[in-house]
Amino acid sequence: MKLYYAETLAPRKTCAVAKYLGLPIDYALVDLTKGEQSKPGYLAINPNGKVPCLVDGERIIWEADAIISHFAQRAESDLWPRDDRQIDVLRWFSWNSHHFYPHAGALYFESIIKPMFALGGPDSSKVAEEQGMFRKSARVLNQQLKGRKWLLGDGLSVADFSVAIALPYAKKAAMPLAEFPEIQRWHDQLNTIEAWRNPFPVRSETSGTSAANAALHA
Structure with a gap:
């Protein structure tokens, strides 16, 4: 699973749930200050030009609430209830x-x-x-x-x-x-x-940006 994120509110919840569940995630930082969310490569994944966005195999999921629900279901976690x-x-x-x-x-x-x-x-x-x-x-x-x-x-x-x-x-x-x-x-x-306290992946300033740029232009 590849999660496109930025260190802002909506992506924060997806990173927190992924970390809580211990999911194997490939994180791709989208630099909002450089407008990377509006680049053609990213818009091909999420035409809304927003973060977060998840690519899970052939499936692409926008919207943070949908992504965290998908994470919980995929992990078979009680974070997604199995009742009413x-x-x-x-x-x-x-x-x-x-x-x-x-x-x-x-x-x-x-x-x-x-x-x-x-x-x-x-x-x-x-x-x-x-x-x-x-x-x-x-x-x-x-x-x-x-x-x-x-x-x-x-x-x-x-x-x-x-x-x-x-x-x-x-x-x-x-x-x-x-x-x-x-x-x-x-x-x-x-x-x-x-x-919850520390949801975002640890990254260096250069490697995180480079990884995101590579993902956006792949």
């Missing part, structure tokens, strides 16, 4: 995409992505607006976590890896996480997992 909780996984994937992630991601963009791409500093009015929307969605998540160890109950699932993905950057991105004790407790549990 599958519907709950899809529900939280959808909820996260439409409610929580857009606002957590916007805060991440203002404080982390903008400096990375020399787009200036955070827009204070945008940050305040997104913090308000973050709080609205976080209240729903905080309530869901009451009385549950993980998002779906007693067992860790791909839903946890998906929904929490922006939280490692909460402090840097001015997310008001401290206002939500159940979310903080849940993320503290995730932080006990090495693959």
